[in-house]
Amino acid sequence: MFQTLIDRYLPGLSQYEDIYKKLHANPELPDLEEETANLIEGHLRKLSSNLEIKTKIGGHGVIAICRNGNGRTILLRADFDALPVEEKTGLEYASTKKMKDVNGDLKPVMHACGHDFHVTSLLAAAETALKARDAWSGTIVFLFQPAEERGTGAAAMVDDGLYDPKKHACPVPDMVLGQHVMPYRAGSVETKAGTMMSAADSFKVTIYGRGAHGSQPHHAIDPVVIASYIVVRLQTICSREVPPDETAVVTVGSIQSGDTENIISAEAVLKIDIRSVTQEWRQRILESVKRIVRAECEAGRCPKGPVFERTRTYPLTHNDKEVNNAIEKSFSSWFGKHHKSKPKPHLASEDVSILASSVNRPCCFWFFGGIEAKEWDERENNGTLDEIAVNHSPYFAPVLQPTLKTGVEALTVAIMTFLRTPSNEMLYTPADV
Incomplete structure (x- = not known):
């Protein structure tokens, strides 16, 4: 036919x-x-x-x-x-x-x-x-x-x-x-x-610190350091929270902060991409990402909480x-x-x-x-x-x-x-x- x-x-x-x-x-x-x-x-x-x-x-x-x-x-x-x-x-x-x-x-x-x-x-x-x-x-x-x-x-x-x-x-x-x-x-x-x-969820996350001279870090709250801890900690979602037989990916595709080497900037921006194949784990991973970001900001003494902006979403x-x-x-x-x-x-x-x-x-x-x-x-x-x-x-x-x-x-x-x-x-x- x-x-x-x-x-x-x-x-x-x-x-x-x-x-x-x-x-x-x-x-x-x-x-x-x-x-x-x-x-x-x-x-x-x-x-x-x-x-x-x-x-x-x-x-x-x-x-x-x-x-x-x-x-x-x-x-x-x-x-x-x-x-x-x-x-x-x-x-x-x-x-x-x-x-x-x-x-x-x-x-x-x-x-x-x-x-x-x-x-x-x-x-x-x-x-x-x-x-x-x-x-x-x-x-x-x-x-x-x-x-x-x-x-x-x-x-x-x-x-x-x-x-x-x-x-x-x-x-x-x-x-x-x-x-x-x-x-x-x-x-x-x-x-x-x-x-x-997979489903996909992408966010721009702004981390707020306090800027200072690079030689005087004690006067600063360094958002680069806080962002670095966030990046490392996010990797534990898939390795330690998601079951081994479940498929998921959490990627930090971009970190942006400052313009020169001798200035501690006042904020950092992370761009995070999340892929998941079940609705249950999609929601749980999103909650984990937000929990980790907020916790690291609190641990780093950020003057105010992070701001999450959704940039893309796919079902x-x-x-x-x-x-x-x-x-x-x-x-x-x-x-x-x-x-x-x-x-x-x-x-x-x-x-x-x-x-x-x-x-x-x-x-x-x-x-x-x-x-x-x-x-x-x-x-x-x-x-x-x-x-x-x-x-x-x-x-x-x-x-x-x-x-x-x-x-x-x-x-x-x-x-x-x-x-x-x-x-x-x-x-x-x-x-x-």
């Missing part, structure tokens, strides 16, 4: 390779993705006049609604923001772009997380679905989301009335589906029921078991040995599930690989897989093919899994989602 549909309807991908290269060479930072959104809208309008296209949702968000008779409604999501990273891949279409971020600071910009693959795959999948309208029945929402890297884009679209019938009037989906390119063998896909990706990405099992069955049929069921959650984080949880619907998210097969196999044989450039690296450069083809096929197979007409042997028959 999948073979016939894909052979018949999958478009030639050379035009999409060109779109990918254009996106990769012209990345835009979160909340500033106007040109990217315009490119997406323009291509969608060229595909069909039957698409209901709505723009500027929660910033630069775009949706295209394809109604094709009775049946379920599925929402397919791709994110499209980039990162403040200077690209070092050496690709002929590498980004050399710089732009001012939302704070007005000039930054290099790169698609270092593969969101350009997500956009291109979904655009090609949209064309495939439009051509194959005689093979499925229902409604598809193609959703293109900004600001994933800030963890705000999905919530911003929902809060801006994505599902509000009086505003953007996006049909409430029966399920939300999405995918992410990863540093895995190209051509492969990975699925997992339950927790697929757990939890794959609905029933939806995931249907996806796994289809992926195993189509990708064969190149489909694997992932045994453990990934410690990166995503906000895609907000598009589902906000309307009490199930979500399913999967990974597809982007590392050239020969390189992967050689590194696997010589034990150097850990040297492969990963997402957010300035060297992250998924091979163009078969990565793009895999992304398009995975989305197409997912569409046909849930929307095939009864005459085409629908695989998925849930009780009620």
Whole structure:
């Protein structure tokens, strides 16, 4: 079934390779993705006049609604923001772009997380679905989301009335589906029921001391020393509070204090990132972080308590078991040995599930690989897989093919899994989602 549909309807991908290269060479930072959104809208309008296209949702968000008779409604999501990273891949279409971020600071910009693959795959999948309208029945929402890297884009679209019938009037989906390119063998896909990706909580913590001359520390309350104790003590959360069979990470990614060596500064700023894979331990770890910071400030005689500012938050990405099992069955049929069921959650984080949880619907998210097969196999044989450039690296450069083809096929197979007409042997028959 999948073979016939894909052979018949999958478009030639050379035009999409060109779109990918254009996106990769012209990345835009979160909340500033106007040109990217315009490119997406323009291509969608060229595909069909039957698409209901709505723009500027929660910033630069775009949706295209394809109604094709009775049946379920599925929402397919791709994110499209980039990162403040200077690209070092050496690709002929590498980004050399710089732009001012939302704070007005000039930054290099790169698609270092593969969101350009997500956009291109979904655009090609949209064309495939439009051509194959005689093979499925229902409604598809193609959703293109900004600001994933800030963890705000999905919530911003929902809060801006994505599902509000009086505003953007996006049909409430029966399920939300999405995918992410990863540093895995190209051509492969990975699925997992339950927790697929971790929750993430990030904070800026300000520690207050008392400034003085570097030669007179007895007149100071040194925030650098206090911050140093905090950093060391935070490491005991995962090693001494979290059970050994539970997964969690607490990282202090930045310490900032003072400008010169002979002045004890009046304050220090820590930036802390927390990853967890269960809601119970997420809350307990957050409480432990705050307890330790406050206790060390008290021990160090800080003139006032620390200030916590939340900078980012991502929910757990939890794959609905029933939806995931249907996806796994289809992926195993189509990708064969190149489909694997992932045994453990990934410690990166995503906000895609907000598009589902906000309307009490199930979500399913999967990974597809982007590392050239020969390189992967050689590194696997010589034990150097850990040297492969990963997402957010300035060297992250998924091979163009078969990565793009895999992304398009995975989305197409997912569409046909849930929307095939009864005459085409629908695989998925849930009780009620």
